């Protein structure tokens with residue numbers, strides 16, 4: 001059986017009257033990429049800070065490497081790397097000097113080889129003499145990651161590492177994470193981007209400090225019983241209103257230039273019915289395709305079901 005590297009049981013954290021994390025439990029296995037996903041204010045940063053031994057909590061317990069997080073902070077911190085959204089690099093130091101600085105504060109003596117390897121790995125070697133303040137947003141994020149990795153942590157805790165970074169750099173950053181995973185590292189990453197989270201081995205969907213669902217993407221898809229059709233057409237708003245009221249439609253979501261229309265699985269010829277209804281209303285259809293549910297579909301479905309139950 002794969003070793004559990006992180007264990008959290010009924011963990012809660014309050015800020016005055018606000019319950020930021022509400023009795024959450026999960027395990028993370030060695031070598032896993034575990035995603036914590038949720039909107040702003042869901043409690044993602046709070047969980048990562050607690051796991052990084054930077055924030056006390058009120059109830060429950062947690063352990064990393066079998067060590068209790070409330071009494072082994074020093075030992076744990078040596079073996080983890082924490083990268084926050086607000087990681088501060090020194091703008092007036094070069095790339096090399098920033099890495100050297102973080103190696104020194106972590107008491108790492110022989111870091112030259114590791115530094116070169118990490119620069120090479122993140123494709124920053126040619127920029128090593130550049131001042132950090134002159135790097136692009138994506139490069140700064142990579143440099144921050146190198147500084148977090150210089151002491152060779154076994155577990156990497158990343159809090160929204162790609163928020164505000166351009167899409168190409170976001171993709172590069174995730175490629176680097178996949179490479180790190182191959183070295184046996186365990187990665188816990190929070191993100192508000194659902195498309196990014198789909199790359200994780202398992203995903204916890206967080207809302208209001210509670211885990212709504214936790215599983216691999218493949219298994220989370222079973223939470224949606226309906227079949228989903230993606231409709232690309234003219235006048236998305238009107239198409240949305242037309243289809244919303246039809247009895248064969250169980251749920252409908254609009255995403256920019258497309259609609260995702262959920263219908264119950266026993267519905268015969270759903271795509272034909274969608275087409276018919278739109279054509280009757282003179283909507284120009286570009287495409288209708290059945291699609292596999294995305295994490296976005298699952299998340300909205302869970303939120304809608306929860307709100308309807310309240």
Ligand code: ADP
Pocket residue numbers: 015018020038039040041042043044045046047
């Ligand atoms: P996320 O990372 O998902 O955006 P956070 O963990 O930052 O969520 O915050 C969870 C909730 O706790 C939010 O409602 C936030 O406003 C609140 N919160 C976070 N930090 C503090 C703090 N230091 N004092 C008071 N409330 C806080």
